[in-house]
Amino acid sequence: MLRRTAYALLVLALAGTATACGRSAPDPATAAEARGPITVWLSNNAQEVQWGRAMVAAWNKAHPDQHVTAQQIPAGKTSEEAISASIIAGTTACLAFNTSPAAVPTFQKQNGLVPLSDFPDGEKYIAGRGGSLTDQYRSTDGKFYQLPWKSNPVMILYNKKLFAKAGLDPEHPKLATYKEFLETSRTLVHSGAAKAAIWPSPSSDFFQPWYDFYPAFAAQSGGKQLIEDGKPQFDSAAGRQVAAFWRTLYAEKLAPQEQYPGDSLNDGKAAMATVGPWAVAAYKDSVDIGVAPVPTADGGSGKHSFSDEKSAAMFSACENRATAWDVLKFASSAAQDGKFLEATGQMPMREDLTAKYPGYFAKNPMYKAFADQAERVVEVPNVPGSIDIWQTFRDEWTKSVVFGRESTDTGLRKASSDITGLLNEYGDPS
Amino acid sequence: MSVNLDAAPGAVHTSGAAPRGKARRGLSRAGALFVSPYVLFIVVVFAVPLVYTVWISFHRFYFTAPGTDIDSPWVGLSNYRDVFTDPVVGQAFLNILIFLVINVPLTVGLSLVLAAALNSKIRGRGFFRAAFYVPYVTASVALVAVWQFLFGSDGFVNHLLGSHAPDPSWLVNSHLAMPMIAVFVTWKQLGFFVMLYLASLQNVGKELYEASAMDGAGKVRQFFSVTVPGVRPATTLVVIYAIITGANLFSEPYLLTGGGGPDHASTSPVLLMYQKGIEQGHPDFAAALGVVLVAFVMVVSIAARKLTERGD
Secondary structure, eight states: OHHHHHHHHHHHHHHHHHHHHTOOOOOHHHHHHOOSOEEEEEOSOHHHHHHHHHHHHHHHHHOTTSOEEEEEOOOSSSHHHHHHHHHHHTOOOSEEEEEOGGGHHHHHHTTOBOOGGGSTTHHHHHHHHHGGGGGGGBOTTSOBSSEEEEEOOOEEEEEHHHHHHTTOOSSSOOOSBHHHHHHHHHHHHHTTSOSEEEOOOOSOOTTGGGGTHHHHHHHHTTSOOSEETTEEOOSSHHHHHHHHHHHHHHHTTSSOSSOOSSOTTTTTSEEEEEEOTHHHHHHTTTOOEEEEOOOBSSOOSSOOEEOOOEEEEEBTTOSOHHHHHHHHHHHTSHHHHHHHHHHHOOEESOSSHHHHSHHHHHHOTHHHHHHHHHTSEEOOOOOTTHHHHHHHHHHHHIIIIISOSSOHHHHHHHHHHHHHHHHHHHOOOO | OEEOTTSOTTOOOEESSOOOHHHHHHHHHHHHHHHHHHHHHHIIIIIHHHHHHHHHHTBOOOOOOTTOOOOOOBOTTHHHHHHHHOHHHHHHHHHHHHHHHHHHHHHHHHHHHHHHHHHSOOTTHHHHHHHHHHHHHSOHHHHHHHHHHHHSTTSHHHHHHGGGSOSSOGGGOTTTHHHHHHHHHHHHHHHHHHHHHHHHHTTSOHHHHHHHHHTTOOHHHHIIIIIHHHTHHHHHHHHHHHHHHHHTOOHHHHHHTTTTOSTTTTOOHHHHHHIIIIISOOHHHHHHHHHHHHHHHHHHHHHHHHHHTTTO
């Protein structure tokens, strides 16, 4: 009896496991032609949710037979984790309007993405909308697996009140060169106006370099990516200058080595932050904000920055892909982009934004600086093993720059060597 | 002694003889029925994933969307070689050893002393018993906020210490981060272990205390000569449980030190499994690390058991 019970239990367990493993996916050829209801995911940014719900309502009014449901991306440490988990479970929405380009190679490897280039008008629509900026979003097989949707060019936001408190001119802050930036930071902290001049997270998360190292590197290097032509670019004069600059900020306690449990700029603990235009709307009721470009060694104009771009992507769990593609085009149309800009202050990935939406920038002059910066943005490299590569870089950065446990030159050299090893390991699938 | 369930109602009797075959079969069926949900639970939730984890650890594997036909080739010990040659893994196990060296003796010592105190007739005994148990039943996230309020660089303790405060501060100091986590976890879990010891103390005969008192033993001597040997089985349980929970450390370094910082000084193997398996998409590496961790916990637990049961 016991033996039979044990066998029965084992069969049940194995059947359960087999059922779980035997998940099915929609047939790509059928799904590409299919129309019907779909679900889209939005980020949890309040302004984006507001735009997303209005966009979906407009679509549903015109297409009652292809109903779209909008939801916020399921909770997770990051959207990428939540999306990755749902790809594996086969529960992704048809579209997600918050896909990090750094995660696209991973999602691709998981067979989680629909190649948008495979739609008859896919290439033409994506390249036509984004212009020259779009090419850096192509995957290594030459296809687009993401629609470059909106950027948040990273700039220096500063608290005018704290600058004034420190005796600095809030309308003309000296932040262009490393020397000026450090002097201003020392004044802010030593005067007691702020606990920190700037307070990016010093944690080991793979994506943190996008808010300290990468904008500064893009500016100092004249627009280089972390990796170009299969080779790391940061063990260079530009990379070493950036690392030395940030090391000084940490060594002189102008930037704390401890993570702030909240929003340091909003709480008045830090006088500056490296963030995109999304933050302007978030701070408008609490902080009098000023905007300045990311500093460089010599302070020259026309500098680049990190895009902090988010793409829209279609997922392989989607059964009604024809509807999803139409919704994607509808949501990224010129009219919807204007509404998105109006609602969120984030920059649609289109060229020459100020000429396309002159009314908005006339009404909101602070955003014009971001629109100008959006013309000169650098994206994360679209290479296999992208997250591994960023994690490797971050580990050396925290060791050498944040905590000074080895020289910054050694840190960059080791990171470059390790990342070269990773690039060789992942290989070029093309 | 056995109970004859086959007898007529009201005629249940006991006897020293073995039950007849039919009765034994009846018992077996009933027993199997009662334990089957738990056996099923164990098989589905623990056994199958464990076997699958071991399988993954010997293959090149990554998670994919449903219906994807992927090749997961056998790679032998390759994932284990990656685990053993990754310096962060070594650091993570060293961190756990530091954690256990601080946490386990502190847990055993404090919980036993507190349990002995709370077992005696003191004023407000109920209040103190509840007070020590509250952190255990409070969410880690809330407790982390308390700890950051106390030991953050701008926290209460540093305000008290002034210029004597450590630099870098407690939670970002590579020498202090792991000990701080060990102390935090000790404090958080103390109530549970005090409760285990309190239960065990009920079994220590009062006559032993009376006899030792008549022999002239004071409170301290009684503690070491009667209480400590009397609760030895509980000590074994406490030590092994503390080792297992310590080796599974995740949320404290994740929340308290920003995901293993500073510079991996508080990274734990489980946190690393999460980072490698979930964040970086290497479940094969994470599976091999998990198997190594299970082996590590077994070895340390067996060694600890031998130590605590020595002299029995």
